[in-house]
Amino acid sequence: MGARISQKIAKTLIWTIALTVIIILMAIIVFILYNGLRVINWTFLTEIPREMGQQGGILSPIIGTLTVTVLAVVIAMPFGIGTAFYLAEYTRGGAVTRIIRFCTESLAGIPSIVYGLFGLIFFVTTLGLGWSILSGGLTVAIMILPTIIRTSEEAIRSVPNIYREVSFTLGATKWQTIRKAVTPSAVRGIANGIILSIGRCVAETAAVMLTAGTVLTMPESIFSSSRTMALHFYLLAMEGTAMDKAFGTSAVLIILIFFINVVANALVNRFVSKGH
């Protein structure tokens, strides 16, 4: 077969595959938005659910989702980024590094229900935090830790080594080198990892069911039990009593994730663009 023909076939094939994937993804989004958008109105967004979610809105699940997510990200970020810097800058591949890496890689592949079970036993029961936003946030924080560590470490490692060398020759300490020469170039990659993690928090269902609970009332503090949107959607769909509300919830969820991505990327661009 001629090179020209194989080139044509390869090109057609790749185009077809890409197009198929885009069509499937778009179809899902259009389907959800088509079914969900007609449910969304001001009342839906500002009222708490009534009659097990068959009536009313989804304000309390929105608040539940946002609080669990913010809590998880705020808790996981310093630990995740700190560990990534430790792995990338402070160790030279010793036993500790291998253990941490083995753990993060194993943890990344565990289904979230297992984290939920751990959270239920440890945070909810042993520490006595009960079904609460705090228990849910802590559990989800542990769940997203491997993602943050791996993406951040990758981002830090991809900073050209010459930046570190130049920084040292300018009389910088190790910490100054990390702060001024490495971090500015790694921020974008680290932020991408965080954005990815936010997406996972917002969409998390199984882990929060066992730790944050399923109540529909408005949470009063992080010690209150709550229900997240993804979980609300799951429970409504399972019962089959309010499919319209379920679609409305998932539409809000999709819009929220989209919104978070746009805002986060804009923030990163604004922060990183200086000097580029």
Add this chain to the structure above:
Amino acid sequence: MPKLSPRASKRNSVNVSTKKAKITTKNLNLYYGGSHALKDITMEIPECAITAIIGPSGCGKSSLLRQFNRMNDLIPIARVEGEAYLGETSIYGKSTDVVELRKKIGMVFQKPNVFPMSVYDNIVIGPKHHGIRSKSALNDIVERTLNQVAMWDELKDLLHKPGQELTAGQRQRLCIARTLAGDPEVVLMDESCSALDPESTMKVEDLMIQLAQKYTILIVTHNMEQAVRVSDMSAFLMIDLDDDDSARKVGKLVEYAPTYDMFTNPTDKRTEDYITGRYG
């Protein structure tokens, strides 16, 4: 053999030998794991002069340069033996503060490695690390160093432009300005012209000669013409059989002499072979 420039004149080489030593090494050795990269390097590098380190690829020129600001410390398998002094201070002494040492011994690399930040921020990064916070002091440093590298007029209106948008030649001079901003006593230049076009190379060479009035400069170059054009002293390094163990090879300082003397009357046969282009 490269043509001699006025700088490498007989008079110049005599002057150099009367200058005070800025860096002194005594039997300095460098090992990378099991390999003996540099063996028993003993040399006195004169103050406010340009010393060129020449030799074939892989002979340890850059490694020797990195001995002086302890950049080899960053390589886990590197091990150093012997003595080296900056003035009276021991470079490898137990109480030596490496960060302080590197403030005094600046370095310019082969590629113009400008940080992804503005021209201004690139220059002040060193002084800021050293604790200078005052805006006016930093402004003064930027103006002084850009004048030193003859770019103030070119860049004074572009100080807040990303440094990476400059041409390669400008970037390399910006790197030199960045190094000078830390107010070093010695400037190490590791093949700092090899990524530049001839015109930029000429500008950087002129700059080296000017800077040598105030700073002690060490350059590594694979370009013998450059060594002849700019340097006062030349050190010829090569990998050769170990005198103590003929089964292994080591990096040696074959000849160290005023540039004029080395290129007109090399005392070692190996130097002569190298500078006349018989190998390398």
